[in-house]
Every structure is written in C-alpha cells, then in structure tokens.
Amino acid sequence: MTDLSLHIPDTGPASDEAGLRDYWQLLKPRLMSLSVFTALVGLVIAPGGVHPFLGATSILWIALGAGASGALNMWFDADIDRVMKRTRSRPIPSGRVEPSDALALGLFLSVLSVVMLGLTANWVAAFWLAFTIFFYTVIYSMWLKRTTSWNTVIGGLAGAFPPMIGWAAATGSTPLDAWLLVALIFMWTPPHFWALALFVRMDYHVARIPMLTVTHGRDATRRQAFLYAVGLAVVSLATALSGIGGPLTLAVAVVLNGVFLKGAWDMWRRTDAEADADGHAAEKALFKWSLVYLFVHFAVFVVEAALHPYGGW
Amino acid sequence: MHRDHELHTRRKGRNFGLLAVLLAFIVLIFGLTVVKIQTGGFAEAFDHVSRPAIVPQDAVPEVSE
Structure with a gap:
C-alpha cells in the first residue's frame, strides 16, 4: 500500500x-x-x-x-x-x-x-x-x-x-403579537449596530460599503441611533400592553427603555472628540446595554407567559 | 512506524465529524417519526378510517339496547 x-x-x-x-x-x-x-x-x-x-x-x-x-x-x-x-x-x-x-x-x-x-x-x-x-x-x-x-x-x-x-x-399562524416581536428586534438593531460602528472604526470605506457613519457622518449616526431608540421604546411598551405582555413586562420595559434612552441621548449629545477622549465610553456602554436589553426583554416575555394563568392584562 | 500526516489527521477529524452529523440526523428523523405517529398528525390526514372525533354529534346514530 x-x-x-x-x-x-x-x-x-x-x-x-x-x-x-x-x-x-x-x-x-x-x-x-x-x-x-x-x-x-x-x-x-x-x-x-x-x-x-x-x-x-x-x-x-x-x-x-x-x-x-x-x-x-x-x-x-x-x-x-x-x-x-x-x-x-x-x-x-x-x-x-x-x-x-x-x-x-x-x-x-x-x-x-x-x-x-x-x-x-x-x-x-x-x-x-x-x-x-x-x-x-x-x-x-x-x-x-x-x-x-x-x-x-x-x-x-x-x-x-x-x-x-x-x-x-x-x-401555524402569525398574529399581531408575533409581529410585535419582529418590530421589537427591527427597532433594536440600528442603535445596537450603530453604537458598535461608532467605537469600532470598521473599514467599510475600503470595501465601498455605504454605511451610515460613512455616507451621512458620525453625528448623523448618533442622532439616528437616538431616534430609533425612541421608536424602540414605543414598540417595547406596545408589547408590554399586548397579549404577550403584562404588569411585569411593563415594569421591566420601563427600566430597560429608560436606561437605553439615557444611553442613546448621551451618545447623541457629544462629539467625536469627546468620544475619543474617554475611549468611546458612552458608545460602548450603549452597545453593552443593548445586549442586556434584548436578552432581558425576551426572557421576561417567557416569565410573563408562565405567569399568565395567575393574572395578566 | 507509521505516523499520520497532519492532513490525514485533519481529514479524519472532518470525516468523523460528518459521520456524527449524519448519525444525529438519522436519530432525529427516527425521533420525529415516532413523535408524529404518537401524536397522530400525519396518520389522521391520510388514513381511510372513520374518526369519531370529527363526526358531528348530530350525525351519530343512537344505539338502542
């Protein structure tokens, strides 16, 4: 052989x-x-x-x-x-x-x-x-x-x-409640990703990919991230008031969105020079919180569903 | 003494990995078949046996003693 x-x-x-x-x-x-x-x-x-x-x-x-x-x-x-x-x-x-x-x-x-x-x-x-x-x-x-x-x-x-x-x-069906879950992640994605794009200076320009930070500038990206955070809060509260939500979801959503909005606001109201000076602390904080946000928000839906037999909306 | 080349080791690992995936797939299909039969999803759709559960109550003739 x-x-x-x-x-x-x-x-x-x-x-x-x-x-x-x-x-x-x-x-x-x-x-x-x-x-x-x-x-x-x-x-x-x-x-x-x-x-x-x-x-x-x-x-x-x-x-x-x-x-x-x-x-x-x-x-x-x-x-x-x-x-x-x-x-x-x-x-x-x-x-x-x-x-x-x-x-x-x-x-x-x-x-x-x-x-x-x-x-x-x-x-x-x-x-x-x-x-x-x-x-x-x-x-x-x-x-x-x-x-x-x-x-x-x-x-x-x-x-x-x-x-x-x-x-x-x-x-076998896709009612409004299911679409609310879609809307939640849809609104969550832009501020999550743009926070990352602001502190990890990705070389999209080399590949000629028209990312918002490149085409509209970093200040515009900060503003858009905040606007989407507002939209996210609206959708989040809508889920809390829908059939998949309940008092617990509402309480958790208020806290999650309060912190998220504060983080997005802080990220918007500062310049690139300030961000460079503190090592992009606000951008990193918002990115990390966005991960916590999604995990906790979805986890609380499960807890709420388990609590529904004992009361809900 | 024979010593496997790094390439052979790598291919062996890949082949065993593929074997594991295929075996897992077989187990999964078998499990799905068992569960589907137990829950009756497919069987109900294609059998030709009357199912009392879906016959309207009015249509069930009363049995006299």
Missing part, C-alpha cells in the same frame, strides 16, 4: 484545507445563537402547546436556516471580506473554503431547513423561514448592503423574523 503522506509536503496548501470548524464558521454561529434564542421565546410564549421534541427540532431547523443564510452571505461577500481587516480571516477570503463549497452548503442547508421545518411543524413557519433566507441573502446581501446606507435598518428585518417563525412553528 502506498503511504500518501510521503508525497505531501509539510507546508503549503495541505495546512489550508478546511476543517469542520471552518464550515461551522461559515454558518455565523453568533448570529445563529441570537436566532435560536428569539425563536425559542416565540415558540414558548405562543398560545397552545407544542410537543417538546417537535419544538426542539423546529428550533434546530430555524437555526440551520439562519446558518444557511450566513453561508450564502459569506459566499456573496467574499470580495468585501477580503479587503476588510475584521473579516479577512473568514474561511473563504483566507482560502480555506472554496466559494463554490460555501454556496453549495448554503443552498443545501436552505432547502433542508425549510423542508424539514415544514414537515416537523407546518408550512406557514417553513414559508417564513424561506422568506427570511431569501431576504437576508438577496435583499440584504446582494442588493441593499452595497447600494444604500439604510442597509442596516432594512437588512435588520431578516434578523427580526426568527421569533415570529418560532411562533408560527407552534401555532
């Missing part, structure tokens, strides 16, 4: 061959974890019960659909990723994964996740998962991201759908 290893050099392309971790990275696990969490909340708080095994597998397919979107996004954005520092080490620009492999993986997982969610839960949920993948890949990645500075706002809609898909998986 021939020992192939004798003919393979110790360095070179061999060490660049993709491992499982590279394919895992293609699925954007951080974004997947957000989708899993919000979809799980949507599924749990939806009225009626769902078999635990069917619920868990539905969440798995939603996560897989989110991962498929990530792979398709990385396939299409490989040229951008190659020129930006933050993304240069991703599997495709670093040469570890072939673009065609990423495309094949993305398409395969898209079909698999949608079909399996349809068979596991229902076709309403499957439709919205397919729409989300389409929206993130075609509308956001291929179109908006490279053409308009509102890419963050409209593209954020793709990340907002998972709780509604979870709800649809449990009930």
